[in-house]
Amino acid sequence: MLLTYRALKRRANAKKLEIRTPNGIDEASYVRIGGIDQWISIRGEDRSNPVILELHGGPGASNLIFIPRTRAWEQHFTIVRWDMRGAGRTFAGTGPEGQAEMTLDRLYADALEVTAHIRARLGVDKVLLVANSFGSVTGLRLARNHPELYSAYVGTDQNIIGGSRDSSAYEALLARLEKAGKKKERAKVAAMGPDRAAWTAEQWSLYAKTVVTTDPLTYDTMKTVVIRSLWFSPLHTLRDLRAYLKGMTFSEQLGPQAMTIDEYAEGTAFRLPFFLFQGDSDVLTPPEPAQRYYEAVTAPVKDFALIRNASHFASFRHPDQFLDLMLTKVRPVVTGEAVGR
Structure with missing residues (x-):
């Protein structure tokens, strides 16, 4: 029964994803990036729309699963969804042994190659950089260093690590565990200490999973948005x-x-329009550090907005709110058109 229901839902979602407009695009394939084959999907109803390059989170969490939820975005933007090395179809293609170098510097270099590929494939001078969660780590660096390639930067679920100076999210997790009487879990998190730079990969993963499962809104989002997607x-x-x-x-x-x-x-100086759209109730990448960083940023245009009733995965829990922000704040800046759908 469960698999039958899944099959029906998948069929309905597949129909929802069909692009039939005369100037639309729907293509996906492996492209040689950084010495390995990486999966790139390009979708949109009108090739004349602004082109978005999405940098997904995780790490290793491809955004392809969210296409049915974000289908309406493709009416207004051509969206490039790239499975980074270690993620999605790029990982599935050759497995762990085929991913080669797994470093942030390598992801950064890959992103520049993907950008060059998109500009050539779609014939555009600049692309709109939209980064969510872990992808926003690389996104900030790209936006800061290459305003000649990107028309604007949009960060959502924006990570602000800040050299581990801000431990408020860590302290809030300890408080939630204390209140819930979860002594064993609290002891594990407390033993890690607040200095995230000293954590191992296992500790980093434990922290993220504990944050997700101890906050009701985040846990609900994980179940109803991420797992269902x-x-x-x-x-x-x-x-x-x-x-x-x-x-x-x-x-x-x-x-x-x-x-x-x-x-x-x-650096806090950006030579391109700069936007941060953060979930108002995000406990994994809280809005307060993001807003403090935003206040320090200098940019030709900048804006900050909260996505209402949203935890982490804010743009995917409330894709309509995120689209409204993109259409009223971002698209007019990158196209010079009037505000409105």
Whole structure:
């Protein structure tokens, strides 16, 4: 019965994803990036729309599963969804042995190659960079260093690591565990200490999973948005789903690398429009550190907004709110058109 229901939902989602407009695009294939074959999907109803390059989170969590939820975005933007090395179909293609170098520097270089590929394939001068969660670590660096390639930067579930100076999210987790009477879990988190730069990959993973499962809204989002999107994705077989989850586990090695970053030291000057859209109730990447960083940023145009009633995965829990922000704040800036759908 469960598999039958899944099949029906996947069929309905597949129909929802059909692009029939005369100037639309729907293509996906492996492209040679950074010495390995990496999966790139390009979808949109009108090729004349602004082109978005999505940098997914995780690490290792491809955004392909969310396409049915974000289908309306493709009416207004051409969206490039790239499975980074270690993630999704890129990981599934050759397995762990085929991913080669797994470092943030390598992901950064890959992103520049993907950007060059998109500009050539779609014939555009600049692309709109939209980064969520772990992808926002690389996203900030790209936006800061390459305003000639990107028309604007949009961060959501924005990570602000800040050299581990801000331990408020860590302290809040300890408080939730204390209140829930989960002494064993609290002891494990307390033993890790607040300095994220000193955590191992296993500790980084434990922290993230504990945050997700101890906050009701985040846990509900994980079940109703993330897991359901995985289970009902028309683009993923059961074998694909297993590879997806294995890729996330494999990519956890990137977590501790990111924890050494200090975004303030790397710079707060951006020479392109800069936007942060954060879940108002996000406990994994809280809005307060993101807003403090935003306040320090200098940019030609900048804006900050909260996505209401949203935990982590804010843009996927409330894709309509996120689209409204993109259409009223971002698209007019990158196109010069008037505000409105």
